[in-house]
Amino acid sequence: MKLLPPLKPLPMKDRISMVFVQYGQVDVLDGAFVLIDKAGVRTHIPVGSVACIMLEPGTRVSHAAIRLAAQVGTLLVWVGESGVRLYASGQPGGARADRLLYQAKLALDDELRLKVVRKMYELRFGEPAPARRSVEQLRGIEGARVRATYKLLAQQHHVNWQARNYDHQQWDAADVPNRCLSAATSCLYGISEAAVLAAGYAPAVGFIHTGKPLSFVYDVADLFKFETVVPLAFRIAAKAPPEPERAVRLACRDLFRSSKLLERIIPTIEEVLAAGEIAPPQAPPESVPPAIPNPDSLGDAGHRSQ
Numbered sequence: 001m002k003l004l005p006p007l008k009p010l011p012m013k014d015r016i017s018m019v020f021v022q023y024g025q026v027d028v029l030d031g032a033f034v035l036i037d038k039a040g041v042r043t044h045i046p047v048g049s050v051a052c053i054m055l056e057p058g059t060r061v062s063h064a065a066i067r068l069a070a071q072v073g074t075l076l077v078w079v080g081e082s083g084v085r086l087y088a089s090g091q092p093g094g095a096r097a098d099r100l101l102y103q104a105k106l107a108l109d110d111e112l113r114l115k116v117v118r119k120m121y122e123l124r125f126g127e128p129a130p131a132r133r134s135v136e137q138l139r140g141i142e143g144a145r146v147r148a149t150y151k152l153l154a155q156q157h158h159v160n161w162q163a164r165n166y167d168h169q170q171w172d173a174a175d176v177p178n179r180c181l182s183a184a185t186s187c188l189y190g191i192s193e194a195a196v197l198a199a200g201y202a203p204a205v206g207f208i209h210t211g212k213p214l215s216f217v218y219d220v221a222d223l224f225k226f227e228t229v230v231p232l233a234f235r236i237a238a239k240a241p242p243e244p245e246r247a248v249r250l251a252c253r254d255l256f257r258s259s260k261l262l263e264r265i266i267p268t269i270e271e272v273l274a275a276g277e278i279a280p281p282q283a284p285p286e287s288v289p290p291a292i293p294n295p296d297s298l299g300d301a302g303h304r305s306q
Contacts, residue, residue, distance in 0.1 A: 009073030009299030017256035022056035048072040096200035102280040119275035184229035195265040200302035
C-alpha cells in the first residue's frame with residue numbers, strides 16, 4: 001500500500017494573502033483544516049494555499065491544526081477583535097542560519113546598515129535618499145514625509161484628519177480614520193511577517209525599526225504601505241461604513257490579490273539587503289554539515305521540508 005507523499009509548502013507568490021477566523025474550534029478532520037462553530041457546522045480552510053490565518057478572540061486551535069499549519073508553512077497569528085492588535089504568532093518555518101547571519105551582519109555594521117536604510121528610502125519614496133545623512137536623520141525626514149502624506153490623502157478623500165493617534169486600551173474611542181489605518185496596517189503586517197519568515201530571515205532584526213519582535217516586519221511593510229493599504233484606509237474612512245474594520249479587511253484581501261503583493265515582498269527583501277553589497281557569509285571550514293540533508297522543497301527558503 002503506497003502512502004501519500006509528504007506535504008510540501010507552496011511558495012508565497014502562489015498563495016492567497018490571509019483568512020480571518022473567529023468563534024470556533026480549528027481542527028483537522030479527514031486530513032483537512034476546518035473551523036467548527038458552536039452549531040457543529042464545518043467550514044473548510046485551504047490552509048496550504050494561505051499565507052497567514054488570523055485567529056481572533058473566541059477561537060480555539062487543536063494540536064493537530066498547529067502541526068498541519070507548520071507542515072504546509074502557513075503562519076498562524078493570534079490577533080485582537082477585528083484584527084487590530086497582534087498578540088502572538090506561530091512560526092511556519094525557521095530562519096535559515098546563513099540568511100540570519102547575513103541579516104545580522106548588515107544590521108550590526110553601521111556603514112552597511114546605512115546602505116540598507118538608504119535603499120529602503122529610495123524604494124519607498126521613489127528617489128535617492130539625501131546625501132550625508134545618518135539613519136536617525138533619514139528617520140526624521142521619513143516621519144515628516146509620512147505626516148504630510150497622511151494630511152494629503154485626508155484632503156483628497158475629504159476625511160477629517162487630526163493626527164495618527166489611538167489608544168490600544170480604548171480602541172472604540174479612536175476616530176474612524178485611525179481605526180481604518182490600524183486595521184489596514186495589521187493586515188499588511190500579517191502577510192509581511194509570513195513573507196519574512198518564509199524567506200528565512202528574523203522578524204526582530206530590523207534596520208529602521210529596532211528593539212521590537214517585529215522590527216524587520218515593520219521595515220518591510222513600510223515599503224508597500226503608502227501604495228497599498230494607507231490610500232485604501234482613507235478611501236474607506238471617507239465612506240464611514242458601520243463596521244470600518246471589517247470593510248478594511250475585506251478590501252485589503254482583494255487589494256493584496258489584485259496587486260499580487262505576495263509575489264513582490266520576498267524579491268523586494270532580497271533587493272533591499274543586497275544594497276549592503278556584501279555576500280552572505282559562508283560556513284566555517286570546521287563546521288559539521290547536517291547528518292541528514294534537507295529534502296528539496298517547493299516552498300521558500302525558510303519553510304521546513306518534511
